[in-house]
Ligand SMILES: C[N+](C)(C)CCCC[C@H](N)C(=O)O
Ligand SMILES: O=C(O)CCC(=O)C(=O)O
């Protein structure tokens with residue numbers, strides 16, 4: 084709501100609170116303020132459960148959490164064998180058959196479960212801790228992705244050790260440790276990798292599927308301007324995220340420097356979430372602008388037979404609306420396109436917000452500089468950590484690829500990590 088309010092104040096052209104949402108808001112406020120009595124108490128101790136049927140929802144207090152469940156939601160999520168196939172983990176119930184004004188005919192709670200009998204006699208049983216885990220109130224309190232946001236000191240003090248190629252390839256525990264670090268910090272290293280494109284492909288495929296793009300699957304590039312982009316030069320590149328011009332920017336970027344005979348060329352890494360958090364702490368209105376205002380990024384290539392035109396639209400900061408957690412930063416001043424999605428007065432405020440984020444991102448204390456060497460493979464969360472490079476001399480060959488984010492997270496989850 085705060086987001087919506089601020090934006091509305093800035094300019095009325097986006098109407099984030101629709102008329103149909105308004106009654107929902109007042110309904111929540113009403114139930115929060117209502118004097119109420121607890122209808123029932125099940126177990127004693129701290130895990131005790133209180134519940135109450137309200138006009139529009141079931142209120143449940145369990146494990147220190149007060150939760151509200153809509154009645155259609157409670158019918159829709161029934162895990163009985165006829166409503167849900169637990170072999171495929173898919174819903175059988177046709178939700179369109181649920182009466183939108185449904186209410187349970189009978190409700191009871193024992194030590195562990197909530198039982199609801201519906202008007203047609205169907206019984207739904209919910210485990211109380213399942214409800215707590217799956218409630219809006221529970222979700223709102225917890226981070227989707229636990230992480231440690233860092234500046235260079237925090238990262239250095241964490242002394243994160245790199246994975247080792249042999250162990251990484253052979254042992255799931257090493258892979259798990261690597262992915263845990265990757266999820267926490269948004270960067271992770273594997274060392275001792277043979278300095279070839281093939282081995283780089285092998286190491287990445289231990290983690291995920293490769294995301295093929297117009298640059299190919301595995302790329303191996305040097306400063307030959309073979310493509311129409313500054314990356315293919317010897318110039319310095321300021322911090323940025325890649326493929327900001329995709330509707331879904333690539334989730335992960337892998338770099339392996341196979342050769343460098345020359346000077347410079349260090350890699351710069353900056354945790355975008357740390358800077359976004361600084362903006363949020365210092366100037367919430369600026370954070371909200373960066374999270375609300377959609378802008379375009381564009382890649383137009385017209386070099387030899389490479390013809391590409393990509394457009395990606397979205398805000399600089401992508402946040403989950405229920406808890407304001409940033410899940411993706413799209414920041415690339417080189418590839419940012421003409422702004423024609425916002426009126427001039429909002430543009431002006433947006434530039435102020437963008438400047439503040441840039442100032443945070445450019446603070447030397449937020450910069451981590453590393454010299455990539457043959458054997459050392461770097462994985463970067465391209466939705467979080469910005470990369471850049473120092474200008475360089477001599478022959479420098481960098482290979483790598485992009486990974487599909489879904490598959491990286493899938494591997495992490497299959498190893499028991501929260502992702
Ligand atoms: C990594 N690789 C050299 C293949 C591509 C570089 C893409 C560069 C582009 N300006 C961007 O930031 O997305
Ligand atoms: O040359 C480098 O170190 C990185 C260049 C770059 O930003 C990229 O390839 O995405």
Ligand SMILES: [Fe+2]
Pocket residue numbers: 314323324325470
């Ligand atoms: Fe890049």
